[in-house]
Amino acid sequence: MSIEKLTVFDFRNLSSDPVEFNDSINFIIGDNGSGKSSLLEAIFYLGHGKSFRTSQVENLVTHNKTKFVVSAKDTNALQLGVAKDFQTGITEIKIAGEKHRQLSQLAKNIAVQVITPESFKLFFGGPKQRRRFIDLGLFHVKQSFSDAWKEFSRIIKQRNACLRNKVDHQTLNYWTDVFCESSVKVARLRDEYIKELSLELRPWLELMLPSLADDISISYMQGWNSKKSLGDVLAQNREREVKSGFSLYGAQKFDVKFLTGNVVIDNQLSRGQQKLFLLALTFAQAKLIEKVKRVKPILLIDDVGAELDLNSRTLLNNAINKLNCQVIITAIDKTAVEPLVPTDNNYKMFHVKHGQISAIGK
Numbered sequence: 001m002s003i004e005k006l007t008v009f010d011f012r013n014l015s016s017d018p019v020e021f022n023d024s025i026n027f028i029i030g031d032n033g034s035g036k037s038s039l040l041e042a043i044f045y046l047g048h049g050k051s052f053r054t055s056q057v058e059n060l061v062t063h064n065k066t067k068f069v070v071s072a073k074d075t076n077a078l079q080l081g082v083a084k085d086f087q088t089g090i091t092e093i094k095i096a097g098e099k100h101r102q103l104s105q106l107a108k109n110i111a112v113q114v115i116t117p118e119s120f121k122l123f124f125g126g127p128k129q130r131r132r133f134i135d136l137g138l139f140h141v142k143q144s145f146s147d148a149w150k151e152f153s154r155i156i157k158q159r160n161a162c163l164r165n166k167v168d169h170q171t172l173n174y175w176t177d178v179f180c181e182s183s184v185k186v187a188r189l190r191d192e193y194i195k196e197l198s199l200e201l202r203p204w205l206e207l208m209l210p211s212l213a214d215d216i217s218i219s220y221m222q223g224w225n226s227k228k229s230l231g232d233v234l235a236q237n238r239e240r241e242v243k244s245g246f247s248l249y250g251a252q253k254f255d256v257k258f259l260t261g262n263v264v265i266d267n268q269l270s271r272g273q274q275k276l277f278l279l280a281l282t283f284a285q286a287k288l289i290e291k292v293k294r295v296k297p298i299l300l301i302d303d304v305g306a307e308l309d310l311n312s313r314t315l316l317n318n319a320i321n322k323l324n325c326q327v328i329i330t331a332i333d334k335t336a337v338e339p340l341v342p343t344d345n346n347y348k349m350f351h352v353k354h355g356q357i358s359a360i361g362k
């Protein structure tokens with residue numbers, strides 16, 4: 001979907017008249033602290049029912065207010081809204097006039113992806129963000145992943161409780177067998193997905209990192225030695241696991257490495273190149289989601305000027321033109337987005353000041 005009209009009440013510092021977006025490219029310009037990231041956060045919240053900046057939802061409501069609302073109308077007139085009332089504790093979701101209570105309903109209708117300077121740092125900093133990135137794609141692209149993951153989460157809790165409570169061998173063996181089966185199922189889905197993602201990534205790398213595209217690859221680590229069965233690995237490590245009180249191997253421990261040749265790219269590529277890589281990866285994921293879900297993803301790029309020089313922004317521009325999705329890009333000043341302004345004039349530019357968003361004439 002593309003957002004045609006967005007309404008935000010009392011979310012962070014935002015209190016603005018409805019914003020009417022272009023269905024292709026939108027630029028949001030504003031000073032530090034004006035509300036650019038908050039606007040992207042509001043859109044992300046509508047897509048995921050959570051923030052990309054905080055796990056504490058009470059941080060999102062405007063100080064001294066008790067309820068925030070984010071709602072959008074898409075280009076097919078589908079109305080989507082979420083409201084969180086902190087006095088009653090009630091979260092209300094409305095999709096096409098129907099009320100829902102579960103935030104997960106939101107992700108069925110809208111696929112939002114975000115890249116911020118912070119997520120970029122985290123992405124290369126440790127496995128948590130990478131796991132989240134891959135599993136977000138999996139959730140949208142592999143229909144059976146959501147159930148497989150829910151089942152896995154339930155089983156690992158049980159097995160960890162067994163390890164912690166030092167239960168008898170028979171009970172631990174039972175949960176270990178179930179855990180292995182479930183891990184293998186999840187790991188297989190991830191493996192399939194990463195293969196698809198690798199294929200989809202090629203053309204985006206050729207556009208954004210042409211001189212490196214041939215050398216870049218994704219290496220998937222499933223969470224245990226791939227030359228051995230998980231059952232054998234766990235049998236060999238039983239004492240260690242009982243001592244630590246939780247599962248040390250399995251699908252929860254997966255990671256992906258991005259390589260140029262044999263070297264991980266964070267040790268080899270410049271920061272700007274790393275950012276282009278992450279953008280290429282996000283574009284590839286967005287395209288896969290579009291193919292499978294037939295829902296056009298919405299791409300949010302916060303502070304595009306950070307890390308990217310003029311040449312890199314021109315390369316990014318080529319890719320955005322090919323992407324054919326709604327893109328919302330923020331920057332501190334207009335000059336930062338100049339290389340991204342499409343020549344066909346099909347875009348909109350907005351200015352944010354003290355949480356007020358207004359369209360700027362071209």
Ligand SMILES: Nc1ncnc2c1ncn2[C@@H]1O[C@H](COP(=O)(O)OP(=O)(O)OP(=O)(O)O)[C@@H](O)[C@H]1O
Pocket residue numbers: 011012013030031032033034035036037038039059060061062063332
């Ligand atoms: N719950 C809240 N209620 C009211 N204001 C808030 C709340 N949370 C954050 N703010 C304020 O909202 C403003 C906008 O923050 P935001 O992060 O969106 O700015 P930004 O335009 O992205 O700035 P930067 O260019 O520095 O990234 C900040 O001044 C911040 O202090």
Ligand SMILES: [Mg+2]
Pocket residue numbers: 036037038302303
């Ligand atoms: Mg910001």
